[in-house]
Each structure stands twice: as structure tokens, then as C-alpha cells.
Amino acid sequence: MLEVRHLAKRFGGLWALRDVSFSVSEGEILGVIGPNGAGKSTLVNLITGHARPTTGQVLIAGQDVTGRRPWVIAHDRVARTFQIVKPFRGLTVRENVAIGAMHGNERDGSVRDALATADELLELVGIAKHAHAAPTQLSVADARRLELAKALASRPRLLLIDEVMAGLRHHEIESAVELIHRLRDSGITIVAVEHVMKAIVSVSDRILVLHHGSILALGSPREVLSDPRVVEAYLGHRYVNRRSE
Ligand SMILES: Nc1ncnc2c1ncn2[C@@H]1O[C@H](COP(=O)(O)OP(=O)(O)OP(=O)(O)O)[C@@H](O)[C@H]1O
Numbered sequence: 001m002l003e004v005r006h007l008a009k010r011f012g013g014l015w016a017l018r019d020v021s022f023s024v025s026e027g028e029i030l031g032v033i034g035p036n037g038a039g040k041s042t043l044v045n046l047i048t049g050h051a052r053p054t055t056g057q058v059l060i061a062g063q064d065v066t067g068r069r070p071w072v073i074a075h076d077r078v079a080r081t082f083q084i085v086k087p088f089r090g091l092t093v094r095e096n097v098a099i100g101a102m103h104g105n106e107r108d109g110s111v112r113d114a115l116a117t118a119d120e121l122l123e124l125v126g127i128a129k130h131a132h133a134a135p136t137q138l139s140v141a142d143a144r145r146l147e148l149a150k151a152l153a154s155r156p157r158l159l160l161i162d163e164v165m166a167g168l169r170h171h172e173i174e175s176a177v178e179l180i181h182r183l184r185d186s187g188i189t190i191v192a193v194e195h196v197m198k199a200i201v202s203v204s205d206r207i208l209v210l211h212h213g214s215i216l217a218l219g220s221p222r223e224v225l226s227d228p229r230v231v232e233a234y235l236g237h238r239y240v241n242r243r244s245e
């Protein structure tokens with residue numbers, strides 16, 4: 001579904017990403033972790049066309065989409081969330097999702113259909129009770145749920161999520177993980193960027209660890225957690241010791 005080849009991005013003198021290559025199979029959940037500034041959001045931006053790679057290629061379902069504009073890539077049924085949430089402030093929560101449903105629709109969807117889709121998605125992500133609120137009234141966690149509902153409204157086949165679990169409480173993470181699994185079961189391929197190690201381990205089929213813009217490790221959660229380079233650079237020995245207690 002997704003392949004990136006030798007992807008690199010330079011901002012002035014800084015390589016935010018360098019020589020990153022990997023692929024994601026249809027129906028797979030790839031988790032992406034790494035410390036602040038590792039290049040996670042940059043990777044998402046390059047895939048969705050929100051930034052242009054300095055070098056390298058992005059292929060979606062075998063098609064080279066490198067350098068295409070974000071809306072062209074979105075039209076190919078690729079959706080994303082933003083780490084910094086971006087709702088339309090003048091609209092209700094429900095209308096925000098309905099807009100996404102209208103844009104993503106190949107058919108001539110009616111407003112009524114779009115609102116019905118919005119209601120379903122608000123239910124799915126767990127913020128149906130805030131349907132008529134303004135997005136600015138939502139808690140941080142609920143604003144992230146709105147981001148997810150907006151992204152889903154376009155009926156993506158590839159979904160990239162940038163820290164949707166940030167700010168969630170312990171029990172909320174469990175239901176978010178369950179939701180992501182359900183989305184995958186409905187046929188969506190998912191790339192999930194997260195900071196929370198516990199969340200990424202339970203959500204992912206494979207985990208990509210970024211460090212200073214390069215791939216430090218890529219493998220199953222078990223392989224990645226026991227990789228000495230990951231322990232050294234990212235997890236720290238305390239984390240590993242805690243896990244083995
Ligand atoms: N538009 C930009 N212009 C200049 N530098 C940038 C830009 N976007 C990102 N960077 C830099 O590129 C590096 C990677 O940033 P990126 O946002 O991809 O990291 P991240 O892994 O998502 O971090 P975080 O965990 O804090 O979200 C950082 O050093 C960042 O300061």
C-alpha cells in the first residue's frame with residue numbers, strides 16, 4: 001500500500017529525515033516512534049504531500065506520488081491527522097466531519113448523507129455527545145478524536161495518524177488502541193505516529209524507530225523492544241528493567 005524509497009528532507013542545514021526506506025502492506029499497522037525532533041511528523045508530511053522530499057520517492061499502491069500536492073494525494077484515498085489539530089472554528093464538531101465526508105466522496109453526496117456519515121463517525125470515535133459543540137470547546141483528547149473522525153470521513157484506504165493518543169488517560173489509550181484495530185479490520189492500512197511506547201506496542205504489527213532522521217530499527221514490537229540500539233538510544237535501561245520485573 002505504501003512504499004518510501006531513500007526519502008530525505010533537509011531544512012536549511014538540518015536533515016530532518018535521511019535515507020528512509022520501508023514499505024507497509026495492505027491492512028498492516030505500522031507504528032512510528034522516536035524522540036522529539038526525530039522526524040516523525042516530517043515523514044508523515046512527505047507521504048501526504050504537505051512537504052516535498054529533498055530526495056527520494058513515495059509510492060502509494062504502487063504509484064509514484066512524490067511531490068504531488070496534498071489534495072491530489074488525499075484524492076487517492078490517503079488521509080491524515082495533524083499533530084496540531086486544525087478544525088474549522090466557525091463550524092460545529094459535526095459539521096467539521098461532514099465537510100470531510102463531502103470532500104472525500106466520489107459520489108454526489110448530499111449534505112444530508114454527509115451529516116449522517118458525520119454522526120456515525122462521531123459515534124465511532126466517541127464524541128457523539130459533542131456533535132453540536134464548537135471544536136474550541138473540546139478537551140485536548142476530544143479534539144484529537146475529532147481530527148481522527150475528520151480523516152475517516154474521506155473513507156481512506158491509507159490513514160496516517162500523528163499522535164492521536166497524546167493526552168489520553170490510561171484507560172482511554174486502551175479504547176483508542178481497540179478503535180485503531182477496528183479501523184484496520186475494516187480494511188484501512190495505518191501508519192501511527194505515537195510518543196507513548198505502551199500504546200505503540202499494543203497497536204502495531206511492526207514498529208519503525210526513528211532517531212535523528214534515520215531508521216534506528218524496524219521490526220515486530222518484540223524485536224524492536226529487545227534491540228540494544230533502541231534500548232540505548234531511546235528507551236533507556238530503566239524501561240527495559242521495568243518490563244522484565
Ligand atoms: N518546517 C520546518 N522548518 C525547519 N525545520 C523543521 C521544520 N519542520 C520540522 N523541522 C525540524 O526537523 C526536525 C524533525 O521534526 P519533526 O517535527 O519531524 O519531528 P517529530 O519526530 O515529529 O517530533 P515531535 O515528537 O516533537 O513531534 C526537528 O529538528 C524540527 O525542528
Ligand SMILES: [Mg+2]
Binds near residue numbers: 040041042083162
Ligand atoms: Mg511530530
